[in-house]
Amino acid sequence: MAERYEAVIEDRREPADDDGKKHPNTCPKCGSHYRDDELEANLRVCLQCGHHYPVGARERIAQLADRGTFAEQDADLRSADPLSFFDLKAYTERIAQAEMATGLGDALVAGAAAIERRPCELAVMDFAFMGGSMGSAVGEKFARAADRAAGRRVPLVTVTASGGARMQEGILSLMQMPKTVAAVDVLREARAPFVTVMTHPTTAGVLASFASLGDVIVSEPGALLAFTGPRVVQQTTREKLPDDFGLAESNARFGHVDAIVRRPDLRPYLGRLLALFADERDGG
Amino acid sequence: MAAEPKASEVEQLRLRDRLARLRALPLLGGVGVSKELERLERQIEQIAVEPSADEVWHSVDLARHQDRPYTLDYVERMCDDFVELRGDRTFADDPAIVAGLARFRGRTVAVVGHQKGRDIRERTHRNFGMPYPEGYRKAMRVMDLADRHGYPILTLVDTPGAYPGLTAEQHGQGGWIARCQLAMVGLTVPTIACVIGEGGSGGAVAIAVADRVLMQENAIYSVISPEGCAAILWRDASEAKKAAAAFKPDARHCLELGVIDGIVPEPEGGAHLEHDVAAQLLSEGLGVALEDAERVDRGQRRVERRARFRTMGVFTG
Numbered sequence: 001m002a003e004r005y006e007a008v009i010e011d012r013r014e015p016a017d018d019d020g021k022k023h024p025n026t027c028p029k030c031g032s033h034y035r036d037d038e039l040e041a042n043l044r045v046c047l048q049c050g051h052h053y054p055v056g057a058r059e060r061i062a063q064l065a066d067r068g069t070f071a072e073q074d075a076d077l078r079s080a081d082p083l084s085f086f087d088l089k090a091y092t093e094r095i096a097q098a099e100m101a102t103g104l105g106d107a108l109v110a111g112a113a114a115i116e117r118r119p120c121e122l123a124v125m126d127f128a129f130m131g132g133s134m135g136s137a138v139g140e141k142f143a144r145a146a147d148r149a150a151g152r153r154v155p156l157v158t159v160t161a162s163g164g165a166r167m168q169e170g171i172l173s174l175m176q177m178p179k180t181v182a183a184v185d186v187l188r189e190a191r192a193p194f195v196t197v198m199t200h201p202t203t204a205g206v207l208a209s210f211a212s213l214g215d216v217i218v219s220e221p222g223a224l225l226a227f228t229g230p231r232v233v234q235q236t237t238r239e240k241l242p243d244d245f246g247l248a249e250s251n252a253r254f255g256h257v258d259a260i261v262r263r264p265d266l267r268p269y270l271g272r273l274l275a276l277f278a279d280e281r282d283g284g
Numbered sequence: 285m286a287a288e289p290k291a292s293e294v295e296q297l298r299l300r301d302r303l304a305r306l307r308a309l310p311l312l313g314g315v316g317v318s319k320e321l322e323r324l325e326r327q328i329e330q331i332a333v334e335p336s337a338d339e340v341w342h343s344v345d346l347a348r349h350q351d352r353p354y355t356l357d358y359v360e361r362m363c364d365d366f367v368e369l370r371g372d373r374t375f376a377d378d379p380a381i382v383a384g385l386a387r388f389r390g391r392t393v394a395v396v397g398h399q400k401g402r403d404i405r406e407r408t409h410r411n412f413g414m415p416y417p418e419g420y421r422k423a424m425r426v427m428d429l430a431d432r433h434g435y436p437i438l439t440l441v442d443t444p445g446a447y448p449g450l451t452a453e454q455h456g457q458g459g460w461i462a463r464c465q466l467a468m469v470g471l472t473v474p475t476i477a478c479v480i481g482e483g484g485s486g487g488a489v490a491i492a493v494a495d496r497v498l499m500q501e502n503a504i505y506s507v508i509s510p511e512g513c514a515a516i517l518w519r520d521a522s523e524a525k526k527a528a529a530a531f532k533p534d535a536r537h538c539l540e541l542g543v544i545d546g547i548v549p550e551p552e553g554g555a556h557l558e559h560d561v562a563a564q565l566l567s568e569g570l571g572v573a574l575e576d577a578e579r580v581d582r583g584q585r586r587v588e589r590r591a592r593f594r595t596m597g598v599f600t601g
Contacts, residue, residue, distance in 0.1 A: 076601035082541060085530055087517035105601075136597030143594060165485075165507045167517060170531035171543050174507040175596035177486060178493045181465040182590040205507070207458035208446075208486040213466055227458035227486070228448035239450045246453055254454050 116271025139176030164204025446487030
């Protein structure tokens with residue numbers, strides 16, 4: 001009689017501690033996986049299901065601006081630490097870490113550019129820098145970009161991605177809301193067009209200030225655009241929330257955005273808009 | 285970082301400049317109740333002395349005190365007549381914001397303010413002073429009316445924040461907060477805002493983009509509630525006191541940071557103890573600030589108002 005072996009297949013490795021967290025290149029919607037170069041070539045859109053991955057500020061600028069036209073301004077501008085803020089870590093340390101991780105001075109990169117040969121000012125946020133939060137540096141850089149656009153009478157195009165105001169700067173971060181709003185007022189007086197592209201997520205203090213004041217507001221599919229995010233709304237009100245709560249699609253249905261534009265269509269869309277805005281004749 | 289000392293020097297300069305301006309501004313002078321004035325002046329002298337965590341928290345407690353006067357308590361004491369105007373002309377009337385025309389110190393003004401309720405029923409009716417977008421639209425409508433007729437606008441700020449609810453989002457909470465601020469930037473009439481209790485985040489700043497911004501002595505003005513900040517940064521809402529001490533929402537700090545132009549004194553122990561005296565002091569403070577703001581040329585107001593907010597923030601480079 002042949003000997004029988006009892007074979008037990010048991011995985012004795014510790015369960016991975018990133019349990020549930022997927023690799024950043026794995027699509028959170030459909031599970032497709034891409035190499036870095038594939039993702040970059042696809043503008044970070046999943047080829048299988050159309051999911052839009054996050055895009056950093058520099059890569060976004062490369063996607064939108066005509067090659068070689070972007071001239072960054074105020075790259076050396078940094079938030080100070082007016083409150084000497086310390087939670088579980090010093091604010092200065094958090095900024096330094098974010099700078100190391102992203103290579104950016106703060107959560108907004110701005111400068112002159114051309115999109116489809118139309119000159120504009122471009123101000124692009126980066127969610128990877130402290131959740132794209134708006135403190136003194138972001139507010140100042142946006143305001144300066146608006147001033148430049150008003151001075152040159154060219155459109156200001158802004159791409160937003162932000163969790164809101166930066167708590168570590170306390171009341172001064174709240175004041176960036178009226179500050180950026182006042183900058184939009186300057187733009188409007190100069191009749192410089194203002195286009196906002198809201199990307200995932202655009203919430204709280206940024207949604208409730210300059211982002212919502214675009215002459216034209218477009219959004220990427222699936223982006224969360226909400227003053228208060230679903231978790232807090234749920235906790236505070238105990239309301240049953242629809243599955244698409246706060247998403248771009250819901251915002252479009254309620255009339256808060258002009259169009260939902262897929263990332264591959266964004267540059268041509270902006271090009272068409274800027275061409276229309278380029279007519280300087282005064283019809284009034 | 286080499287830029288660090290420069291930043292703090294700039295801050296020192298700003299502080300000194302602000303203090304000089306404050307003394308030049310007769311806002312704290314002419315107040316009938318000299319005891320309060322003396323006390324406040326002593327406080328201002330000590331502004332360089334850091335308020336302790338307990339002192340900051342004391343402000344948070346008083347700002348939320350259940351007997352603290354609310355907008356309508358002040359309006360009925362400060363104004364000879366008040367005609368409330370209701371509705372946003374689109375969808376609804378939001379009881380969390382009251383607005384109307386009033387006679388203040390002998391002249392017609394528009395008043396806009398958050399309104400909290402005192403008993404359970406009124407609190408619910410007023411939604412705890414947390415507006416929907418409809419409230420901001422009503423505010424804009426009344427401000428526009430005042431602008432066309434040349435009436436100054438007084439706003440009283442007292443909200444935990446804009447309402448975080450499903451329909452508020454569907455009706456465009458963020459967008460209307462933004463548009464209300466933009467409308468205020470463009471006004472041609474003098475505008476004075478005073479935080480009389482809780483100045484909670486975007487829901488507060490929506491009606492506080494004014495020529496002169498004041499705070500009552502025990503009011504707070506902040507980017508997030510102490511509990512919210514603690515929940516996010518400390519991952520524990522019960523660390524609220526620590527959070528408040530870190531982000532400094534009290535009037536003294538807001539003055540020091542250049543966010544407000546003056547502090548309106550309260551009766552000894554807080555506004556909740558003597559509503560009449562608190563209203564008299566507030567009326568005095570608003571009156572002086574209004575006289576000051578009126579001196580600016582009408583065509584110049586928008587430019588100066590933009591400049592006021594344009595300079596906010598501390599950065600290098």
